[in-house]
Amino acid sequence: MTDRPVRTRIAPSPTGMMHIGTARTALFNYLYARHxxxxxxxxxxxxxxxRSTEAAVDVIFEGLKWLGLETDEPAVFQFQRADRHREAVAELLERGQAYRDYMTAEELDAEREAARAAGRVVRSPWRDADPSTWPDRPYAVRLKSPLDGETIVRDAIKGDVTFQNTTLDDLILLRSDGSPTYNLAVVVDDHDMGITHVIRGDDHLNNAARQTIIYQALDWDIPVWAHLPMIHGPDGGKLSKRHGAQALTEFDDMGYLPETMRNYLAKLGWGHGDDEIFSDEQAIAWFDIIDVVSAPARLDWAKLNHLNNHYIRQADPVRLAGLVVKILKSRDVALKQGDETLIARTIPFVRDGAKTTLELADAVLFVLKARPLVLPDKTREQLADGELHGRISRLRAALASVSDWSVPGLEAGLRQFAESEGVGMGKFGPQLRAILSGGAPAPDLAGAMTALGRDESLGRIDDALSLSA
Structure with missing residues (x-):
C-alpha cells in the first residue's frame, strides 16, 4: 500500500445537509491527500x-465548494454503478464466496428469533445447500463469511481492532430485488476508484470488518483504514440540535468564514503542537492521519468565535463587504449605489470586535443611516443645554479645519479641541458619538468620522445642531 499513490475520498449520502462531522471527514481526507x-x-x-434529490446532491457540492475543498476528478455517483456491483457479486458466487439465500421473510424472522435466543448471529440454512434443491423463487445473495477465527481491522488511528468471526453474520450483498447493499457497493467503488486510504467516522468501524472480508473474498488489496473520533457537543454528549449548529450551511448562515472552519475543524481531533492558528499550506505540510487522536473531539464555541474574529481581522475588507451586503439584503435593509464601497471603507474600523460577519453587519449600520438622523432622547435633551450646544458648535468648526481627515489626524484634532476647551473628552465625546451614529453601535470617534468621510460627518453635526437651535 505504501508504494501506491495516495487516493482518498469523501463519500456522503445526499440527506439534505452536510453535517459538520462529514465536513471534518472531507477536510482530513483532503489534507492527507495533499500532504x-x-x-x-x-x-x-x-x-x-x-432522499437523493437534485437539491440534496447540490448541498454536497456547494458545501465542499464553500469549505474550499477541491476534488481532483469528476464525482462518482454510486447508483449509476449498480451493474458493476452485481458483476462483483457474480464473481463472488463463482468463487464460492457467496451463496443464494431463499429464506422467505417469515423464515428470516424465525431465524432471527432463534439466533437471538441462542446468542448467535443469523445463519441461513441455504449457506451450503445443494443447487439441485434451489426453489424457483426470488433470492438474496449473502457473503459466505468465515465461521471461525478472527478478522483484524488494521486502523491507522485506533490500532489493530479484532473481531471474532462468530460475531459477524453472512452479510446480504444483493437484495431479492437485485439491488446491491451498502457494504458491497462501498468495497467495489473504493476498489475501482483506486482508494488507498479510507478515512471516515468511527461509526463505520464495524463495517470495516465486514468490508475486509469482502476484499479478501475478491482477492483485492485492502485499503488503510482510519476511523475518526466523533464530534461531541460542549457537554460531552453526542452533537445535536440542542448544541446549536450541526450542518455546514448553518455555520455559514451564522457568520463563520470558510477559512475559520478549515482551521477549526482541523483542530477537532488533530493538532500540531501548541499551534492554534495556521494557514492551509501549514495544515497540508503538517497533517498526518497517524497523528489524529482516538478520543472524541468537543465543539467549543468560544474557541470558534475567537478564531473567526482572527480571520475577520485578516480578511480583505472588499470581500467582507460583499458578505455583509448579502446579510443586510436578507434583513431587507435598503441599500443604494455606493453603499458596498462605503461598507468596505468602514469595515477596518469595526471588525476588531466582530466575532461573526453577522456582528460585522450590525457594526456597519451606522454609516448607512440617512440624514437627518433620529437622535436618542437623552442626546436631544443634552443638546438643548446652551453650554453643550455651544461646545459642539465650536467642535464642528475645529473639525472642519482638520486638514488630515484620517484616524491620526482626527485624533490629534479632538485632543487639541479638548485642551482648548479645558475639558476631558467625556464632556463632549458621548454626545458626538450619538450625533454621528444616531445611537447605533459605532467605533471610536476618529474611526467613525474617517469611515463617514468629512462631508457626511460635518453634515450630521450640522443636523444635530439645527434640531436643537
Missing part, C-alpha cells in the same frame, strides 16, 4: 432514491 501528493475524490452514495 502525500495524492488525489482527493468525491463519491455520492445516492442509492436511496427517495
Amino acid at each position: 502525500r501528493g495524492g488525489a482527493f475524490l468525491l463519491r455520492v452514495e445516492d442509492t436511496d432514491r427517495e
Whole structure:
C-alpha cells in the first residue's frame, strides 16, 4: 500500500445537509491527500432514491465548494454503478464466496428469533445447500463469511481492532430485488476508484470488518483504514440540535468564514503542537492521519468565535463587504449605489470586535443611516443645554479645519479641541458619538468620522445642531 499513490475520498449520502462531522471527514481526507501528493475524490452514495434529490446532491457540492475543498476528478455517483456491483457479486458466487439465500421473510424472522435466543448471529440454512434443491423463487445473495477465527481491522488511528468471526453474520450483498447493499457497493467503488486510504467516522468501524472480508473474498488489496473520533457537543454528549449548529450551511448562515472552519475543524481531533492558528499550506505540510487522536473531539464555541474574529481581522475588507451586503439584503435593509464601497471603507474600523460577519453587519449600520438622523432622547435633551450646544458648535468648526481627515489626524484634532476647551473628552465625546451614529453601535470617534468621510460627518453635526437651535 505504501508504494501506491495516495487516493482518498469523501463519500456522503445526499440527506439534505452536510453535517459538520462529514465536513471534518472531507477536510482530513483532503489534507492527507495533499500532504502525500495524492488525489482527493468525491463519491455520492445516492442509492436511496427517495432522499437523493437534485437539491440534496447540490448541498454536497456547494458545501465542499464553500469549505474550499477541491476534488481532483469528476464525482462518482454510486447508483449509476449498480451493474458493476452485481458483476462483483457474480464473481463472488463463482468463487464460492457467496451463496443464494431463499429464506422467505417469515423464515428470516424465525431465524432471527432463534439466533437471538441462542446468542448467535443469523445463519441461513441455504449457506451450503445443494443447487439441485434451489426453489424457483426470488433470492438474496449473502457473503459466505468465515465461521471461525478472527478478522483484524488494521486502523491507522485506533490500532489493530479484532473481531471474532462468530460475531459477524453472512452479510446480504444483493437484495431479492437485485439491488446491491451498502457494504458491497462501498468495497467495489473504493476498489475501482483506486482508494488507498479510507478515512471516515468511527461509526463505520464495524463495517470495516465486514468490508475486509469482502476484499479478501475478491482477492483485492485492502485499503488503510482510519476511523475518526466523533464530534461531541460542549457537554460531552453526542452533537445535536440542542448544541446549536450541526450542518455546514448553518455555520455559514451564522457568520463563520470558510477559512475559520478549515482551521477549526482541523483542530477537532488533530493538532500540531501548541499551534492554534495556521494557514492551509501549514495544515497540508503538517497533517498526518497517524497523528489524529482516538478520543472524541468537543465543539467549543468560544474557541470558534475567537478564531473567526482572527480571520475577520485578516480578511480583505472588499470581500467582507460583499458578505455583509448579502446579510443586510436578507434583513431587507435598503441599500443604494455606493453603499458596498462605503461598507468596505468602514469595515477596518469595526471588525476588531466582530466575532461573526453577522456582528460585522450590525457594526456597519451606522454609516448607512440617512440624514437627518433620529437622535436618542437623552442626546436631544443634552443638546438643548446652551453650554453643550455651544461646545459642539465650536467642535464642528475645529473639525472642519482638520486638514488630515484620517484616524491620526482626527485624533490629534479632538485632543487639541479638548485642551482648548479645558475639558476631558467625556464632556463632549458621548454626545458626538450619538450625533454621528444616531445611537447605533459605532467605533471610536476618529474611526467613525474617517469611515463617514468629512462631508457626511460635518453634515450630521450640522443636523444635530439645527434640531436643537
